[in-house]
Amino acid sequence: MQLQIRQVELLRIQVKKYLPAVLLLAAAVLRADDPEAAAFMEKGLRYEADGRHTDAAEAFRSAEITAATPDLKLRAAQRVAGSYRKAGYLGREFEALERLLKQYPTKVDVPALVAREFEIGDAFYNGYRDPAFWSLRFVPWLTDQDRTIEVYEAALKHAPYARPGGDVRLRMAVRCMKKNDNDKAMKLLREVIRAYPDTEAARFAMLELGNILFELSKAGDGDGRYFEEAIQVFHEFREKHPELSENKWVTQCIAKAEDVYAERLYGIAKFYHREGRNQPAEIYLLDVLRRFPHSTAAAKSEALLTELDKTYFPEKVEETPAERYPEYPTYPLPDEDHRLILAPENSNHRFLLPIYDLNLPRNKEK
Numbered sequence: 001m002q003l004q005i006r007q008v009e010l011l012r013i014q015v016k017k018y019l020p021a022v023l024l025l026a027a028a029v030l031r032a033d034d035p036e037a038a039a040f041m042e043k044g045l046r047y048e049a050d051g052r053h054t055d056a057a058e059a060f061r062s063a064e065i066t067a068a069t070p071d072l073k074l075r076a077a078q079r080v081a082g083s084y085r086k087a088g089y090l091g092r093e094f095e096a097l098e099r100l101l102k103q104y105p106t107k108v109d110v111p112a113l114v115a116r117e118f119e120i121g122d123a124f125y126n127g128y129r130d131p132a133f134w135s136l137r138f139v140p141w142l143t144d145q146d147r148t149i150e151v152y153e154a155a156l157k158h159a160p161y162a163r164p165g166g167d168v169r170l171r172m173a174v175r176c177m178k179k180n181d182n183d184k185a186m187k188l189l190r191e192v193i194r195a196y197p198d199t200e201a202a203r204f205a206m207l208e209l210g211n212i213l214f215e216l217s218k219a220g221d222g223d224g225r226y227f228e229e230a231i232q233v234f235h236e237f238r239e240k241h242p243e244l245s246e247n248k249w250v251t252q253c254i255a256k257a258e259d260v261y262a263e264r265l266y267g268i269a270k271f272y273h274r275e276g277r278n279q280p281a282e283i284y285l286l287d288v289l290r291r292f293p294h295s296t297a298a299a300k301s302e303a304l305l306t307e308l309d310k311t312y313f314p315e316k317v318e319e320t321p322a323e324r325y326p327e328y329p330t331y332p333l334p335d336e337d338h339r340l341i342l343a344p345e346n347s348n349h350r351f352l353l354p355i356y357d358l359n360l361p362r363n364k365e366k
Helices: 002-031 034-049 053-066 070-087 090-103 110-125 148-158 165-178 182-195 200-219 225-240 246-274 278-291 298-308
Strands: none
Touching: 034 053, 034 070, 053 070, 053 090, 070 090, 090 110, 090 148, 110 148, 110 165, 148 165, 165 182, 165 200, 182 200, 200 225, 200 246, 225 246, 246 278, 246 298, 278 298
8 A cells, every 4th residue: 555655656756847848848849830830821921912812811721720829820810801801702701700709709809800790791681692613703603602691690699789780680581581481580570679679670670570470360370369460560660650651551451461360250250150159150250340340351240140149230330441452553555656556366367477557658659
C-alpha cells in the first residue's frame, strides 16, 4: 500500500515538472499552422487585387480554417464576407455573416451585420438568386433556390424586434402563402399585428390574415374557428381604420363569410330534419335567423322553421343587407376605324381566315 502511494507521488511530481514543457510544445504546434494561414491570406489579397473576388473568398476561407490564433481567424472570416459582397454572391455572403455572428459574437459589430442580412433578404425577396454554378453565372436560368425565408429567419433570430421586423414578417408571410403554407403565414401575420400594432405592416397583415381565415372557413370549418377569427379581425380592422377604402371590401367579405357559415348551419338543420329530430333542427334554424338575418340562408331557414314550428312568426328586419360582390366600372367598347367582317364560320368553308373590309370605294372606275 505504501509502495502504491509512493508511485502516485512520484507521478504527480513528474507531471508537475514536465507540464509547462508539454504546454509550450502544444502552443508551438498550434503556432506552426499560422504560417500556412498567412500564406492563404496573402494569396487571397492577391486575388482580391486582381478582381477575382470569389477566388479570394475561398483563399480567405482556407486561412480561417487553418489559422490557430483567434485574431487571425476573425480577420480571415471578415475577409470572406467582404470578398463575397464585392463579388455580388449574396448567398455565400450571408453564410459568411452567419459564421461571424455565431462564432465571434463579442468581437464583431452585430447590429451592422444583422442589418446587412436584412438587406440580403430584401434582395432575395425582390428576385435576386445566386447562380447555381459560379462558372456559368452568365446563363440566366441556371440559378439557385429562393432563400428569402431562410435569410429573414436568421436575421430575426439575431434581432427579433428590429425596426424592419414588421415588414420582414409580412414579406415572409406572402412567401408562405405562395407555397400554401397557411399555418406559418398566419403565425407570422399574427406576430406582425401583435408586435407592430400601429404600423402599415400591421394594417396589411390584418387584411391578409382575414382573407386567409375567410378562405379556410369556406373550404371547411366544422367548429367555426376560422370564421370567428376572420370576423373578429375584420371588425377590428374597421374599428381601427374606419376611413380607409378597404372597408368596402372588408364589409363584402364579412357578408360572404356569414353566407357560407349560415348555409352550413342550414345544412345541419336539414340533416336533423331528415332524421326526424326537429328540436335540434329548430335550434340551428333560429341561430341562422338571429345571427345572420341578411344571409342567403335566412329565407330558407325561415321557411323551414315556419314549417316545423307553427307558433313561430317571422320577424321583419329593416336593416339593409350588405353588398356581397364588388362593383367594377364598366366602359363601352371603343369604336373600330373600319368594319370588321368575320365570316369563316358562315362562308361554307370558302374563307379560312378572317376577311377585313378595307372600305374601298364601291363604284371603282375601270
